Amino acid sequence: MATLHHYPLCPHSRFARLALAELGREVDLVEERPWERREAFLALDPTGQTPVLVEDGGPVVPGAGVIAEWLDETAGGDASERRLMPADPASRVEVRRLMAWFMGKFYDEVTGYLVTEKIYKRFVPPAAGGGPPDMASIRAARANVRYHLRYVGFLAQRRNFLAGDALTFADLAAAAHISCVDYLGDAPWGENEAAKIWYARVKSRPSFRALLADKVPGMAPADTYTDLDF
Numbered sequence: 477m478a479t480l481h482h483y484p485l486c487p488h489s490r491f492a493r494l495a496l497a498e499l500g501r502e503v504d505l506v507e508e509r510p511w512e513r514r515e516a517f518l519a520l521d522p523t524g525q526t527p528v529l530v531e532d533g534g535p536v537v538p539g540a541g542v543i544a545e546w547l548d549e550t551a552g553g554d555a556s557e558r559r560l561m562p563a564d565p566a567s568r569v570e571v572r573r574l575m576a577w578f579m580g581k582f583y584d585e586v587t588g589y590l591v592t593e594k595i596y597k598r599f600v601p602p603a604a605g606g607g608p609p610d611m612a613s614i615r616a617a618r619a620n621v622r623y624h625l626r627y628v629g630f631l632a633q634r635r636n637f638l639a640g641d642a643l644t645f646a647d648l649a650a651a652a653h654i655s656c657v658d659y660l661g662d663a664p665w666g667e668n669e670a671a672k673i674w675y676a677r678v679k680s681r682p683s684f685r686a687l688l689a690d691k692v693p694g695m696a697p698a699d700t701y702t703d704l705d706f
Contacts, residue, residue, distance in 0.1 A: 479504045481517060481528040484690040485595050485659065486510075487587045488540040488579060489527040490652035495544055495645060496529075497683035498560060499551050503529070511600045540579055544645050560645045571639045574631075574646035578653050582624055587653045589617035594660055595692055618662050625663070628654075629670035638674070643681075651678040655687055661698030665706065672706075680704050 480496065480503045482489035496503055508517050508526050521528045521538040529537040529546070537546045548561040562568050593609035600606030628650060631638045639646040654675055657663045665672045678684065688702045700706040 477502060477504055478532055478534075479506055479530045481506045481508045481520065481526060481530070483508055483510060483526045485591055485656055485692055486526045487583065487591065487653040487656045488525075490655060490687055491540045491579065491645075491649050492527040492529065492543045493687065494648040494652055494683050495547055495560060497686065498643070498648065498681075499547060499558060501547070501551065509599065511596060511604065511606075540649075541575065544575065548645075557642075560643065560648065562640065562642070562644065567640055571644045571646045574639055575649045577627075578646075578649040582650075582653050585620040586617045586624060587656050589613040590660055590662055591656055593617075595695070598694070614662075618664075621657055621662060622664060622667060625654075625668045625671045628674060629668040632670045632674035643678075647674075647678055651675060651684070652687075655679070655684075655701075659690075659692075659697045659701050661700075663698075663700070665700060676704065676706065 478501070480489075480492060482493065482505060484490075484507065493505075508514065508528075510524055510526055513524055517528070518524050520530065520536050523538065525539070527538075527540060527543060529543050531537065537543050544560070548559070552559045552561055561571055593613050597606045597609055628638065635641070637643050637647050638650055654663065658675075679688070691697070
């Protein structure tokens, strides 16, 4: 069985877990704390970042985007209607564009700030950058998430799913990052109904159940997090 090295509230790890679950792939989960720089983990991927997928008898597959491409190349052809990357080249461009938006731009402007300041810094030693959260960074993330949700709502009003008619890696990337914001109580759901309805649809999928069971020690999720009818 394959092994996924992940951190529960790492949005990139959550994307990989959703993708694996949607494709019906069972994996052993190994929790990594990236700030600990564990030698055995660094031997798998010198960047020391989660997620990393280790295939039984196969290669080490590092990073959310590479994992997505690996899964499509090795399992996409057999997934039929569950395939998460369209067969049409133009549609694949749109999926990749939106994956880059959420795993790059959204992370840089929202989840990177929130997860680092609210979670990681609680466990990192002060000498390594841990300590109280930087409220300016949190305020910036809370402001930025508003226009990202407006963009999600814009797409959701024009398409069945974010990249087109069917669920794709684009939806999973967006939902993985938004789920972290939702856990931390920083998602302004009252401001965009279309984005809220789309997220409720994705959050209600069986692949999401394991994520909704995640907990950060000493930090309970927001009330909306496990509520499918929020």
